[in-house]
Amino acid sequence: MNPHPVQALIFDFDGLIVDTEVPLFEAWQENYAAYGHDLRLEDYAGCIGTDFSGWDPKSNLENLTGGPVDWDHWDTERERHAHEKIEQLGPLPGVGELLHEAEAAGIPCAVASSSSRGWVERNLHRIGLFEKVKLTRCRDDVSAIKPDPELFQTTAEKLGVPPENAVVLEDSLNGLRAAISAGNPCVVVPNRITAHLEFEGAAARVSSMEEVSVQKLPEWIQR
Known part of the structure; x- marks a missing residue:
C-alpha cells in the first residue's frame, strides 16, 4: 500500500494563521500619510513573507520627502498601532479546523x-x-529567510518527511518561491495584501483556509 502523499503540513504564520499583514500595512500607510505621501500596495506586497532588503519602505519615504524622517518616533508609533490591532485578532477562519483535522x-x-x-x-x-x-522554524534558526528555501528545507528535515510529501501553506509570493525551490508542493491562500498577485507554480490557490482539507490536498498536489 502506498503511503499517504501528505505526510506533513508546513504553515506560514503572518497573513496565513493570523491576519497580521493588514494592520502592519495600515500602520505604514499612516506613517506615509503623515508626510503627505501614499504607500503603494504593489510596492509593499513584494516584501510580504520576507524582509525589507529588496525594497525598503523607509528609504522609499525618505526619497519621496527629500528630507529627514523622525524614525525614532515613527518606529514606536507604527509598532504600537499595529500591535494593538493584532492583539485583538484570532486565527483566520479554517486554520484551527485544519490543524485539528x-x-x-x-x-x-x-x-x-x-x-x-x-x-x-x-x-x-x-x-x-x-x-x-x-x-516552529523561524528567522532565528536559519542563515537566510524566504524566498530562500532553507526554512522549508530544514523544517521538512526536522519532521523526517521528504519535501514532496510536506505540503506548504502560504499567502505570499516569497513563500511560494521558497517552497518551489525546496521541492515542496505549495497551496496558496492569499490575504488582502497579496490577493492581487499571480502565484504561478502553486499546486492550488484558494480564497480561504476554510477551503483546505486533508482530503482535498492529495488531489491538488498530484495534478
Missing part, C-alpha cells in the same frame, strides 16, 4: 516563518494553537 489523521504540522521565534510562538500561544504545532 491533521492531528486526527496523524499528520504533523509545523510553522516556518520569516518572522522571529518570539513573535510567532507568543502569538500561537495567545490564540491557543501552540500545542497543535509540532515544530
